[in-house]
Amino acid sequence: MTASPTVTTARFPSEYGQTPEHLAEVQAWADVEARIAAARNYWLATIGPSGEPYQRPVDGVFVAGALCIGGSPQTRWVRNLSDRPAASVSLPDDDHAVILSGIAELIDDPDLDVSTALDPANRAKYPQYFTDDTPDEFQPFWCLRPTRVYAWSLSEFPAKATRFDF
Numbered sequence: 001m002t003a004s005p006t007v008t009t010a011r012f013p014s015e016y017g018q019t020p021e022h023l024a025e026v027q028a029w030a031d032v033e034a035r036i037a038a039a040r041n042y043w044l045a046t047i048g049p050s051g052e053p054y055q056r057p058v059d060g061v062f063v064a065g066a067l068c069i070g071g072s073p074q075t076r077w078v079r080n081l082s083d084r085p086a087a088s089v090s091l092p093d094d095d096h097a098v099i100l101s102g103i104a105e106l107i108d109d110p111d112l113d114v115s116t117a118l119d120p121a122n123r124a125k126y127p128q129y130f131t132d133d134t135p136d137e138f139q140p141f142w143c144l145r146p147t148r149v150y151a152w153s154l155s156e157f158p159a160k161a162t163r164f165d166f
Contacts, residue, residue, distance in 0.1 A: 003065060003166065005165055006166075007026050007029065007162060007163070007164055008026070008162070009022070009024075009026055009161060010151075010152065010161040010162055011163075012158055016158055018158045022158050022160075022161070025159055025160045027152075029164055032149065032151045033062070035096060036062045036067070036091065036149075037061070037062040039062075039091045039093070040059075041058060041059055041092060042057065042060050042089045042090070043055055043057055043089065043090045044056055044057070044058045044088075044089050045087065045088040046076075046080035046084070046087055047080055047084040049080075054076060054077060056075075056076075057092070058077070061118065061122055061125050063117040063118060064117050066144060066146075067089055067143070067144045068107075068118050068121075068142070068144075069141060070139055070142065071142075085104045085105065086101075086102075086103055087103070087104045087144055089101075089144060095153055095154050096153055097151065098149065098150070099150045099151075100148075101149075102146045102148070103144075104142045104144045105145070106140055106141075106142055107140060108140040110138035114143055115138065118141065119138075146166060147166050148164065148166070149163070149164040149166075151164070
């Protein structure tokens, strides 16, 4: 469980149909956090060398309040994060919009809490990548601790459109 965020209604232009009743409804962070953790993959958006957006699906696990993702330093998204660590992530869900934003950090210390939580979480979520003899070898990874998360249901929009600030 992550730290409790400040929770407010996500506000939209008046033509989007938000009413005072909608503004009074918010989602629980625990429900949104569970949706983030359960996603099989994520759409990661980074900023390319000339400022262009770059988006790719990535595997990841949500542990210790952070989305943890790993990839080869040769991939464009890793090179982008190395140069410009601002990132946005969304879930591949047809009805529930969940958007995380923040600054990604390269984690190269195997003794951090997030590092020790990562291997068992990866093995549980993605068993197809591991065998019984796969070594427990630490690999540096990227950690996105969101500073803001938006969440709403597309089928019920704009009801319960929520903003979480950390």
